[in-house]
Amino acid sequence: xxxxxxxxxxxxxxxxxxxxxxxxxxxxxxxxxxxxxxxxxxxxxxxxxxxxxxxxxxxxxxxxxxxxxxxxxxxxxxxxxxxxxxxxxxxxxxxxxxxxxxxxxxxxxxxxxxxxxxxxxxxxxxxxxxxxxxxxxxxxxxxxxxxxxxxxxxxxxxxxxxxxxxxxxxxxxxxxxxxxxxxxxxxxxxxxxxxxxxxxxxxxxxxxxxxxxxxxxxxxxxxxxxxxxxxxxxxxxxxxx
Numbered sequence: 050x051x052x053x054x055x056x057x058x059x060x061x062x063x064x065x066x067x068x069x070x071x072x073x074x075x076x077x078x079x080x081x082x083x084x085x086x087x088x089x090x091x092x093x094x095x096x097x098x099x100x101x102x103x104x105x106x107x108x109x110x111x112x113x114x115x116x117x118x119x120x121x122x123x124x125x126x127x128x129x130x131x132x133x134x135x136x137x138x139x140x141x142x143x144x145x146x147x148x149x150x151x152x153x154x155x156x157x158x159x160x161x162x163x164x165x166x167x168x169x170x171x172x173x174x175x176x177x178x179x180x181x182x183x184x185x186x187x188x189x190x191x192x193x194x195x196x197x198x199x200x201x202x203x204x205x206x207x208x209x210x211x212x213x214x215x216x217x218x219x220x221x222x223x224x225x226x227x228x229x230x231x232x233x234x235x236x237x238x239x240x241x242x243x244x245x246x247x248x249x250x251x252x253x254x255x256x257x258x259x260x261x262x263x264x265x266x267x268x269x270x271x272x273x274x275x276x277x278x279x280x281x282x283x284x285x286x287x288x289x290x
Contacts, residue, residue: 050075051097051215051247056106058092058271065104066092068271074215074264076245079238081258081279083251084268084290090251093268094217097249098132099123131208135220137200139192145199146188149175149207178206182236198222198229202236209246216240218250222257230254234261255282 051074058067067089074080082090095101099115108115110129115122139148150171179188182202187195195203201221208216216237222230238261240246252258258265259281267275267290274289275282 050109050111052107052109053097054107054109056093056096056108057104058089058096058101059104066271067096070106070268070273072264072266072273072276074247074249076214076247077241078247078263079241079261079279080247080249080264080266081252081262082249082266082268083253083255083258083275088268088290089271090268091219092271094132094219094249094251097215098130098217099126100132128212130215130217131205131211131213133201133204133208133216133218133221135223136197137204139195139200139203141193142191144189145184145192145195145203146172146175146179148192148203149179149210152207152211175206175210178210179203182206183232196229198225198233201225201233205236205240209240209244213246215247215249218248220251220253223253230257237261255287 053073054071056067056070057065059065070093082093084090092101096103110122110126113122115126176185176188179185182205184199184202184206187199187203192200192203205216218237221237222233225233234257237248237250241248259279262279265275265277265279265282266273267286269290275286277286
């Protein structure tokens with residue numbers, strides 16, 4: 050469970066880019082974040098992954114107040130909340146499989162990056178996750194040869210192998226053709242239903258959010274102006290964003 054209360058993020062010496070954001074997320078939830086460019090969507094994701102500091106607010110994760118837990122609590126969030134960028138970084142000259150096994154730069158011990166050593170259990174777990182993402186035929190291809198949608202799904206597989214309980218995805222289908230976008234979002238939705246993963250995704254396209262999300266959050270000028278169940282938005286609700 051995630052419970053965000055009164056989250057604010059202020060640029061030092063400047064204005065608030067997030068102002069008094071509160072919402073809750075439970076295992077299996079797919080939450081879409083909508084809003085215009087500059088509304089604070091990506092900043093919210095980075096704050097949830099603790100990649101940006103909060104200026105104010107409380108953050109409960111699995112029933113514990115992260116900021117009261119100190120370093121231990123923050124480490125738990127960084128391990129279990131995976132921030133997947135719009136164009137996720139993969140080591141281009143390594144295969145999809147190797148990228149999944151070694152994790153992102155922040156997850157990867159230096160010795161593993163240098164030696165490329167892989168335990169058998171690591172190999173089997175990664176291959177299983179890659180297969181579930183529908184990429185088994187891409188496992189041994191270099192990451193530089195993967196399409197945008199394949200890179201997104203490989204990054205998701207990487208996050209899950211390394212213990213992510215929450216996927217914070219920034220525009221996961223931006224620039225993808227409709228068929229590939231549908232595949233990526235269907236995959237994310239399946240993670241929610243089958244594994245209880247929480248997915249929080251910035252989604253520019255309103256129809257995708259309405260189709261896949263269980264909850265839609267709308268931001269405008271850093272403020273939460275909309276928090277509704279996943280459904281077709283009314284014209285009045287759309288006008289708020």
